[in-house]
Amino acid sequence: MTNSNDAPKGANQMWGGRFAAGPDAIMEAINASISFDQRLARQDIEGSRAHAAMLAQQGIISITDAEAIREGLLTVLSEIEAGDFAFSTALEDIHMNVEARLTSLIGEPAGRLHTARSRNDQVALDFRLWVREQCDAAVEGIEALMKALVAQAEAGADWVMPGFTHLQVAQPVTWGHHMLAYVEMLARDAARFRDARIRMNTSPLGAAALAGTSFPIDREMTARALGFDCPAANSLDAVSDRDFALEFLSASAICATHLSRLSEELVVWSSAQFRFVAMSDRFSTGSSIMPQKKNPDAAELIRAKVARITGAMVALFTVMKGLPLTYSKDMQEDKEQVFDAADTLMLSLAAMTGMVSDMSANREVLSQAAGQAFSTATDLADWLVRALGLPFRKAHHITGALVALAEAQGVDLADLSLAHMQGVHGGITDDVYTVLGVDNSVASRTSYGGTAPENVRAQVVRWKEHLG
DSSP states (O other), X not given: OOOGGGSOTTOOTTTOTTOOSOHHHHHHHHHOOHHHHGGGXXXXXXXXXXXXXXXXXXXXXXXXXXXHHHHHHHHHHHHHHHTOOOOOGGGOSHHHHHHHHHHHHHOGGGGGTTTTOOHHHHHHHHHHHHHHHHHHHHHHHHHHHHHHHHHHHXXXXXXXXXXXXXXXXXXXXXXXXXXXXXXXXXXXXXXXXXXXXXXXXXEOTTOTTTTOXXXXXXXXXXXXXXXXXXXXXXXXXXXXXXXHHHHXXXXXXXXXXHHHHHXXXXXXXXXXXXXXEEOOGGGXXXXXXXXXXXXXXXXXXXXXXXXXXXXXXXHHHHHHTTOOSSOOGGGGGHHHHHHHHHHHHHHHHHHHHHHHHHOEEOHHHHHHHHTSTTTTHHHHHHHHHHHHOOOHHHHHXXXXXXXXXXXXXXXXXGGSOHHHHHHHOTTOOGGGGGGSSHHHXXXXXXXXXXXXXXXXXXXXXXXXXXXX
């Protein structure tokens, strides 16, 4: 048995041999964020340039120093973008890494950059700028997918397919109508990102550590320079607010859920049992053992990735729920969640856009499936109400009896003889057959938002104009 005296030299005595490094190194490892917040480099430098220009205009630092800072920051940015920048864990974060390199480039003027500023308002600014850009990117990715769905809807505006409830055939609908349902979902997603962007567009810069600053800064100037509508009105809220990140994650999780629902349909539809669609080879894979397989792996992976995005949302909500005002180090745990969710969402949107653009719908199979399971029964009930003036509940009962009769004979409703129908209700005429075909069914659904081909074509025009 090994006793404490047998632990390797230098091992931490409190935690045992598992940790070979001493407490200082462990603290550095847990405290540092540069491994992930280096993604904020461009935003950090953009904010610093705006801050330096404002300090010079307000006479807080000299124009000469401000110019040196500006040029030095541009050099740092070029080094980072070229991959020539050596990030240091010992310097903890992107802010200190940039400042240290700026100091080595321009010397003493670099030390004046942090006047009237704290890392608290600095990181709040950097992160807000980054998330704002991601909102714009998400909208762009969503609209690309919407265009692909609209193209599918236009091509199949009058293609008949089954509509489902409980994954059971319910009523005939059109392929175009089904595609446009996802366009509506995605439009709400885009609206959520746009709305979140509006709400986050206030600048925290100048809030300093938490209480503001005694220097005569011009927060309106820096807000305008950075594309914000205005500076944040409360310094305590400015440094501690992460609502913008929570809203971004919430919008991302809802959008990912929509992508997952569409993915599920593509997985089912591309199966041998359905054969509604054929997925392109670009977004399918084979089997290592079964040569006949063509798997919709891209759709399956998108379906799974919603868990990562929703998990990121829950994680950040959990981080924020117990924090008193203002800044706490817990908030360093915000960025990795948002970074991963943003990357995952953009990849999923791009993959779904490719799948939708490339997939081919099997019109013949869709049409055959649309007529199964007495899908025009509701049309028959509606006809009984319109033509015979029956209460809907009575019409529903008569239709159920006719369905049972057709099922017993092994035929569809349209194949029942008029005599058999009249045996259930004597008022039925041969006009009933005009509503029993699936094409007639969808053509009759002309109420606003209905599945009729003319409605679909009108919606396609509307969305093409909207999307440009």
